[in-house]
Amino acid sequence: MQRRADINQRIARISAHLCPSSNSQMEGSSGLGMSNCRAKGGSPGFKVAILGAAGGIGQPLALLMKMNPLVSVLHLYDVVNTPGVTSDISHMDTGAVVRGFLGPQQLENALTGMDLVVIPAGVPRKPGMTRDDLFNINAGIVKTLCEGIAKCCPKAIVNVISNPVNSTVPIAAEVFKRAGTYDPKRLLGVTKLDVVRANTFVAEVLGLDPREVDVPVVGGHAGVTILPLLSQVKPPCSLSPEETEYLTSRIQNGGTEVVEAKAGAGSATLSMAYAAVKFADACLRGLRGDAGVVECAYVSSQVTELPFFATKVLLGRNGVEEIYSLGPLNEYERAGLNKAKEELAASIQKGVTFIRK
Numbered sequence: 253m254q255r256r257a258d259i260n261q262r263i264a265r266i267s268a269h270l271c272p273s274s275n276s277q278m279e280g281s282s283g284l285g286m287s288n289c290r291a292k293g294g295s296p297g298f299k300v301a302i303l304g305a306a307g308g309i310g311q312p313l314a315l316l317m318k319m320n321p322l323v324s325v326l327h328l329y330d331v332v333n334t335p336g337v338t339s340d341i342s343h344m345d346t347g348a349v350v351r352g353f354l355g356p357q358q359l360e361n362a363l364t365g366m367d368l369v370v371i372p373a374g375v376p377r378k379p380g381m382t383r384d385d386l387f388n389i390n391a392g393i394v395k396t397l398c399e400g401i402a403k404c405c406p407k408a409i410v411n412v413i414s415n416p417v418n419s420t421v422p423i424a425a426e427v428f429k430r431a432g433t434y435d436p437k438r439l440l441g442v443t444k445l446d447v448v449r450a451n452t453f454v455a456e457v458l459g460l461d462p463r464e465v466d467v468p469v470v471g472g473h474a475g476v477t478i479l480p481l482l483s484q485v486k487p488p489c490s491l492s493p494e495e496t497e498y499l500t501s502r503i504q505n506g507g508t509e510v511v512e513a514k515a516g517a518g519s520a521t522l523s524m525a526y527a528a529v530k531f532a533d534a535c536l537r538g539l540r541g542d543a544g545v546v547e548c549a550y551v552s553s554q555v556t557e558l559p560f561f562a563t564k565v566l567l568g569r570n571g572v573e574e575i576y577s578l579g580p581l582n583e584y585e586r587a588g589l590n591k592a593k594e595e596l597a598a599s600i601q602k603g604v605t606f607i608r609k
């Protein structure tokens with residue numbers, strides 16, 4: 253009888269170690285936490301935080317990041333619902349240890365020690381809205397989150413997804429400048445979804461596999477600031493003026509296409525999570541020291557007279573190691589570039605003014 257009780261006690265002790273309850277993975281809870289778990293921290297890899305992790309993008313992004321073998325620790329932060337999302341994701345039998353953080357009082361712990369911070373926090377569009385219509389709410393959210401980054405993980409690479417990206421990246425830069433932590437190489441606006449869409453739509457027109465197509469998309473991430481360089485598509489191809497016009501318009505309006513199809517239920521989340529995880533993976537491969545990791549991103553730049561601009565960049569151990577020039581543009585692209593720069597200049601100024609005012 254006594255022997256049976258001993259065995260039961262031992263089993264209970266072991267399962268408490270190996271299967272902590274979902275609450276115990278939440279920052280600030282009592283009892284056995286992930287910090288007591290024997291399996292924690294053993295695997296090499298990078299520490300990644302997702303801010304806005306319970307949202308439409310955040311949840312599938314968390315799932316995909318949990319599948320990434322380069323990630324050893326995954327912190328999920330949001331102002332709502334992180335206990336459930338964290339519990340759910342943490343049951344996936346992949347290497348990354350997942351921890352959840354709920355509300356502003358846990359932001360600092362969510363950020364401390366992170367190598368990469370991905371920000372999809374903020375409100376999405378509804379039909380009839382522009383991305384700039386999100387500025388009033390999302391600017392403040394991005395400001396607060398970046399203040400936390402400056403304080404707790406100033407050396408982290410930061411991927412900004414929250415719209416309007418054309419303004420939220422300058423906002424992040426101003427916050428970091430104020431804090432004395434700004435490193436332009438480590439701040440990247442995520443425009444990868446424009447590239448993903450461009451590859452898909454161009455492949456459809458040409459009858460190719462989208463995985464074999466590479467379309468540079470430069471400028472920014474809203475309407476006419478999204479500038480696909482269809483004269484530089486790889487593999488080299490020839491598009492008629494009608495095909496060029498159709499593709500440029502579809503790529504520029506890809507976000508609106510999804511917003512309208514979702515009819516009030518938000519904007520692109522699944523394709524965005526896919527794009528964001530590809531982009532984050534590229535940043536991590538760069539950090540690891542892999543050679544030749546190139547992505548389009550909206551960064552501090554001298555490619556044009558504007559302080560921020562999206563082009564292809566080389567990612568490395570310090571973030572953006574090299575920024576590539578635009579390459580030869582045709583007349584149609586040069587006209588598009590002028591339109592893009594006009595709108596981008598205003599969006600950048602709006603972001604800068606928001607912090608400096």
Ligand SMILES: NC(=O)C1=CN([C@@H]2O[C@H](COP(=O)(O)OP(=O)(O)OC[C@H]3O[C@@H](n4cnc5c(N)ncnc54)[C@H](O)[C@@H]3O)[C@@H](O)[C@H]2O)C=CC1
Nearest residue numbers: 304306307308309330331372373374375376413414415445
């Ligand atoms: N860069 C790009 O290509 C794309 C950007 N986006 C943008 O991403 C953002 C998020 O979109 P969705 O995930 O669809 O929205 P969502 O509303 O589904 O999720 C946003 C999440 O952010 C959280 N949140 C709000 N305030 C927060 C704060 N102060 N701290 C932490 N979390 C906070 C919310 O609780 C929510 O869980 C939007 O601004 C959207 O426009 C969307 C698609 C593509």
Ligand SMILES: O=C([O-])CC(=O)C(=O)O
Nearest residue numbers: 377445506507508519520
């Ligand atoms: O269109 C939106 O509002 C969301 C977004 O940025 C995109 O899907 O490209």
